[in-house]
Amino acid sequence: MFIRTENFSQYIRAYPFVTALIIINTIVFVLTSMPFQWNLELYHFGLGVNYLIADGEWWRLFTPMFMHLGFMHLLFNMFSLFIFGPELEKFAGKARFLTIYMLAGIFANIATYFLGGIETAHAGASGAIFGIFGAFGALIYYTKNAFPQLRQIMLPIIVLSVIMTFLQPGVNIIGHIAGLIVGFIVGLSYFHPKRIVSWRKR
Template sequence: MFSRTENFSQYIRLYPVVTVLLALNIIIALLGYIPGLGDHIYFGGMGINFLIAEGEWWRLFTPMFLHAGFSHLLFNMFSLFVFGPELEKIAGKARFLTIYLLAGVFGNIATYFLQPLDYASVGASGAIFGIFGAFGALVYYTKHILPQLRQIIVPIIAIGVIMTFLQSNINVTAHIAGLIVGFLIGLSYFHPKRIISWKKR
């Protein structure tokens, strides 16, 4: 289910939303290495709570396309590359994009309200955890139909949550909020009738 066997052109054709999100994050990361421009992009889009409080509301959206270094980008984009396609295929392009963006935005909103004013963060992790949350909702509806999905997703979610609290410099608020939002949206999208039709394809 989560093993990617498509070639490059097939991947782009089958999963256009995931492809665009991957491209945006990678391009923005590469632009970040350009002297002057990189700092402008990074600090202009970082989620800085006291600047959000002063009216820079775009910072509730832009942090999900910025990353603090190569390893941060690699982890999030690898997760999107592996887990995003299956959710895009099941949910559809518009619904997948809705899950991804709303989980990311609400993760940043939760960070704004629950963290101090001097708190700053970047990363797509809230949106990535939204994908995991949506799969959690799918598991909830299909636990007796697709036990193999539960065997894969539940440990991934559990490990992700545990690592969130064990690692340093992690926006715990965005991770947990993204996970919850993804789960709630998934509950509304993945009605059992939808799953049955998907199984028949």
């Protein structure tokens, strides 16, 4: 189910929103990693810094989901998006997928602002990625045993991801859990059996 067999051009055509998000995150990482003054300023401009948000820089509730704190941070998040994003984009549709991703990422940042303490600084697409996991959790909840392979794959991944959130140092626990919850809630709305039936009739 999550094994990607498409070639590069097929992947882009089939999953344009996943592709666009990977490209945007990668471009932002490259731009903010260059050792020049304007690159450093761009990096600090986009970080989620709670005391600056409190000072009125509200864009920092959005921009951190496109910022990363190192190559491995970017690689892990984009690999997760590359593997798990396409199935959600294919099942939910492009607009619904993007809505789940963006809402989970934004509310992860909002939760970090309100619950993380005034000195907290954060960045990364992890909240949005956990939103994808949460949406799959909602799909599993509704479909029960209809998709046993999805259940067998995603439930251990969700559980393991939550456990690792609490075990790894430097992880934005609030952002991860908030993203997971928002993805699940939005997924409950989108994947309600009556809604899915109405999709199929269109």
